[in-house]
Amino acid sequence: xxxxxxxxxxxxxxxxxxxxxxxxxxxxxxxxxxxxxxxxxxxxxxxxxxxxxxxxxxxxxxxxxxxxxxxxxxxxxxxxxxxxxxxxxxxxxxxxxxxxxxxxxxxxxxxxxxxxxxxxxxxxxxxxxxxxxxxxxxxxxxxxxxxxxxxxxxxxxxxxxxxxxxxxxxxxxxxxxxxxxxxxxxxxxxxxxxxxxxxxxxx
Amino acid sequence: xxxxxxxxxxxxxxxxxxxxxxxxxxxxxxxxxxxxxxxxxxxxxxxxxxxxxxxxxxxxxxxxxxxxxxxxxxxxxxxxxxxxxxxxxxxxxxxxxxxxxxxxxxxxxxxxxxxxxxxxxxxxxxxxxxxxxxxxxxxxxxxxxxxxxxxxxxxxxxxxxxxxxxxxxxxxxxxxxxxxxxxxxxxxxxxxxxxxxxxxxxxxxxxxxxxxxxxxxxxxxxxxxxxxxxxxxxxxxxxxxxxxxxxxxxxxxxxxxxxxxxxxxxxxxxxxx
Numbered sequence: 074x075x076x077x078x079x080x081x082x083x084x085x086x087x088x089x090x091x092x093x094x095x096x097x098x099x100x101x102x103x104x105x106x107x108x109x110x111x112x113x114x115x116x117x118x119x120x121x122x123x124x125x126x127x128x129x130x131x132x133x134x135x136x137x138x139x140x141x142x143x144x145x146x147x148x149x150x151x152x153x154x155x156x157x158x159x160x161x162x163x164x165x166x167x168x169x170x171x172x173x174x175x176x177x178x179x180x181x182x183x184x185x186x187x188x189x190x191x192x193x194x195x196x197x198x199x200x201x202x203x204x205x206x207x208x209x210x211x212x213x214x215x216x217x218x219x220x221x222x223x224x225x226x227x228x229x230x231x232x233x234x235x236x237x238x239x240x241x242x243x244x245x246x247x248x249x250x251x252x253x254x255x256x257x258x259x260x261x262x263x264x265x266x267x268x269x270x271x272x273x274x275x276x
Numbered sequence: 277x278x279x280x281x282x283x284x285x286x287x288x289x290x291x292x293x294x295x296x297x298x299x300x301x302x303x304x305x306x307x308x309x310x311x312x313x314x315x316x317x318x319x320x321x322x323x324x325x326x327x328x329x330x331x332x333x334x335x336x337x338x339x340x341x342x343x344x345x346x347x348x349x350x351x352x353x354x355x356x357x358x359x360x361x362x363x364x365x366x367x368x369x370x371x372x373x374x375x376x377x378x379x380x381x382x383x384x385x386x387x388x389x390x391x392x393x394x395x396x397x398x399x400x401x402x403x404x405x406x407x408x409x410x411x412x413x414x415x416x417x418x419x420x421x422x423x424x425x426x427x428x429x430x431x432x433x434x435x436x437x438x439x440x441x442x443x444x445x446x447x448x449x450x451x452x453x454x455x456x457x458x459x460x461x462x463x464x465x466x467x468x469x470x471x472x473x474x475x476x477x478x479x480x481x482x483x484x485x486x487x488x489x490x491x492x493x494x495x496x497x498x499x500x501x502x503x504x505x506x507x508x509x510x511x512x513x514x515x516x517x518x519x520x521x522x523x524x525x526x527x528x529x530x531x532x533x534x535x536x537x538x539x540x541x542x543x544x545x546x547x548x549x
Contacts, residue, residue: 098519136417136425172422207519209348209381226519233351235417235425264522266494270423271349271381 097206097215099263103223104205108164110193111177111184116162123219125254126160127247129191130203130272132173132211133183136235137269141212142187144240147229151190154251163191166203168275173211174198200274210269214247218254225250227265309418310335314430315391317447319440320406326366326395327407328447329432331355331414333390338420340385343373345491347383347498350423353416355392360408362399368392371453372531372539373489382498384489391450407432455531455539462510466528466544471517473528475544478510483534488513491529494520524548 097103103126107117118126129147131138141147151161165180167173175183180194197203206215216225230243250260311334321327331353333341342350357365370392373384398408411431417423435443458464463478473496475488485504490496500516513532528544 099522134422136423204380207380264520266520268351269349270419271377271383273421274379274381276379 097223097226099223099226101223102221103215103217106202106205108195108197108202110195111180112193113177114193116193116195118217118221121160121217122221124158124160125154125219125251126162126217127154127251128206128208128215128217129161129163130208130211130213131163131165131194132167132270132273133175134172135211135270138211140235140237140240141229142189144237145188146240146245147212148187148189150229150245150247153248155190155192157255159251159255161191163189163194164197164202164208165194166197166200166208167273168200169198171273171275172270173273198275200272203272203274208272210267211272212269213267213272216247216250216254216260224254224260225263226267227262228267231265233266233268308336309339309420309424310341310416310426312414312416312428312430314410314412314432315435315443315446316407316410316432317393317444319434321396321398321408326397328393329396329410330391330393330447330450331412331430332446333386333392333416335386335388335390335418338387339418340376340383340387340420341390341416341418343384343386343489344368344370345384345489345493347376347385347493348381350383350385350419351417353392353414355394356413356415357394357396358411358413359396360398360410363408363410364397366395366397368394369450369454371450372455372533372537375487375489377499380499384498391446393447393450407434452537453539455541458532458540458542462540462542464532464542464544466546467549468517468524468546469549473515473517473546475513475515475528475532475542476507476510477512477532477542478507480510482506483511485534486511486513487533488515489531489533489539491531494518495525495528496521 103118105118107115109115155161165173165175177196184194195202212229214227214229215223218224227246229247230245232239232243246262246265253260313332315330315332317328342352344352346352355368359365371390373386376383376385411429413429415427417425465476467474487502495518497516497518503514505512526546528546530542531539532542533539
């Protein structure tokens with residue numbers, strides 16, 4: 074709120090403030106962002122015009138996230154969809170000192186060990202990207218279409234538990250949305266309730 | 277966990293180590309963050325009367341579990357009763373929750389101690405006078421700045437030292453915290469505009485403040501402000517709609533909370549503006 078008020082006081086930033094307040098609404102343009110990955114590379118959403126982009130919020134200390142990594146579910150999704158040309162950006166918005174905060178080299182080591190396959194992992198310790206999209210939980214998934222419109226905002230699947238045994242048989246909203254969107258169909262379930270741990274933003 | 281391959285186990289261990297780095301007491305599982313016990317209101321069940329039993333959670337300071345609508349994160353505890361033949365359990369009565377967290381992620385739940393009570397009824401032919409043999413499987417997630425899932429198999433075995441008065445007192449304290457139906461004199465309605473539900477409560481005497489706890493997720497923005505305004509006959513609460521609300525709803529259900537022990541169940545019919 075403080076940030077938003079500060080922005081409003083500067084006339085030129087009024088529009089920015091409004092785009093933050095109503096940011097990640099399905100059917101509207103996904104907010105533009107610039108973020109740095111674990112290899113120091115800069116990613117801008119607008120660079121990916123023409124491609125589908127997945128944003129996946131993560132916190133590897135969170136048991137809901139662990140459910141999808143320990144089962145291999147998340148890595149499978151990353152591999153399946155990046156091999157089909159989708160850009161998969163994992164985002165870490167844990168603040169320094171909070172659960173899930175990682176340095177670039179720690180995250181790179183983990184990615185290797187976990188056999189994870191996102192396009193990149195964006196480090197967002199200030200929570201800027203998280204707040205821009207209003208990411209609530211880990212996991213929390215957003216999908217952006219090739220024109221830059223947000224087409225999915227919500228959970229990874231329909232089983233809001235920490236049980237690894239719930240992965241099989243769950244309705245995977247992300248795969249369904251991507252299958253539909255990549256074959257030119259509208260997403261049947263574009264908004265669901267994300268479930269998980271709260272994103273560990275700075276206080 | 278048994279199904280994890282070797283790589284999975286290595287990964288899990290590494291996760292745990294990293295997650296808990298810097299915390300001396302951190303490798304304890306969820307059970308060390310809370311104690312969970314199955315208790316009953318009385319020493320015996322009376323024929324024709326339900327026996328009230330409850331799952332008592334005692335949480336370490338700073339830790340919480342969740343209400344039936346957990347809010348933005350977490351999940352409510354799940355209780356699976358294991359009852360003798362002929363017994364049935366009624367639904368859990370969820371005490372008044374508190375608002376947890378700040379900023380853009382807000383949850384509803386309990387800190388300290390909470391009793392989730394439910395009535396157990398035996399078949400009428402049974403002349404039950406002693407305590408039936410009851411147990412329950414409880415699954416929960418307990419969170420502070422991190423979350424730990426846990427489960428427990430708990431059995432009703434009577435209070436330590438036979439101190440039934442202590443158990444009975446816990447039920448009485450909890451009953452005082454249970455939401456009640458809104459007084460018949462209240463008139464509760466809601467108006468829907470593009471971004472808000474405006475909840476109007478006609479109620480006397482005038483309340484100095486109120487908050488709303490939605491029974492269903494994805495209807496109101498949990499972290500949004502709840503603007504309270506006194507009106508001529510009561511008050512109005514302006515609630516921001518959830519971004520996850522994609523279809524119109526006809527009724528807004530939840531609790532109007534006026535203070536500790538003053539939570540009222542409401543179901544406000546919604547009209548569009």
